[in-house]
Amino acid sequence: MLVKRLLKKLRRKTNKYVKQGTALLKKGRPCLVEGGSERNMNRYKPSREEAYNLLREYNSDESLIKHALAVEAVMLHFADILNVEDKEKWGIIGLVHDLDYEKYPDEHCKKVREILTERNWPEDYIRAIQSHGWKICTDVEPVETMEKVLYTIDELTGLINATALMRPSKSILDMEVKSIKKKWKQKSFAAGVNREIIQEGARLLGMELDKVMEETLKGMQKVAEEIGLKGNIE
Numbered sequence: 001m002l003v004k005r006l007l008k009k010l011r012r013k014t015n016k017y018v019k020q021g022t023a024l025l026k027k028g029r030p031c032l033v034e035g036g037s038e039r040n041m042n043r044y045k046p047s048r049e050e051a052y053n054l055l056r057e058y059n060s061d062e063s064l065i066k067h068a069l070a071v072e073a074v075m076l077h078f079a080d081i082l083n084v085e086d087k088e089k090w091g092i093i094g095l096v097h098d099l100d101y102e103k104y105p106d107e108h109c110k111k112v113r114e115i116l117t118e119r120n121w122p123e124d125y126i127r128a129i130q131s132h133g134w135k136i137c138t139d140v141e142p143v144e145t146m147e148k149v150l151y152t153i154d155e156l157t158g159l160i161n162a163t164a165l166m167r168p169s170k171s172i173l174d175m176e177v178k179s180i181k182k183k184w185k186q187k188s189f190a191a192g193v194n195r196e197i198i199q200e201g202a203r204l205l206g207m208e209l210d211k212v213m214e215e216t217l218k219g220m221q222k223v224a225e226e227i228g229l230k231g232n233i234e
């Protein structure tokens, strides 16, 4: 009798979970039912389209959109040269890394956790995004290679952008690393670009600064037109 009662109870519980799961799936949400493991929750994978729409929802400043596209392109480029399997993930993280900056500048790198948790984004995406503000707006240290790349190239894209705009061609397509290095040394040029962070990032990555500059430039060149840095080069 006891076994029968237990089986009946188990069946009732199973039916309840199945119903809840079906309801969530109908709503287009990731399937997370009561009693489901955290691992199940993290199976949800945001798409590039979702990330881009989210970026547009939270950002109206076109220069921030262009910065996001530049960082996305560089992340994709590094994922490529490092033979990363899930390149799209690297790109998405680059694309939304400053998601909360325009609307919540005082909560930058913090608010993003709330926004993305609500949408069931995986923890590793959120952590990577937060870690780009290490020692500035978070204490989340970049540990994964993906996190170290983002930390290193974020500020560097700003320096490259500013350098390109000083050129007669206003383009990154005909730019060489030596132009970036020249501007790197002029501390008053693009003074807002924190060169120490870039240096620290290169150290964390175990890459020469020149190499980081070269690859970041290559990544940005791939989307020169989209980020407004094609200039007058045909």
Ligand SMILES: [Fe+2]
Pocket (backbone or CB within 6 Å): 067, 071, 097, 098, 154, 155
């Ligand atoms: Fe950024």
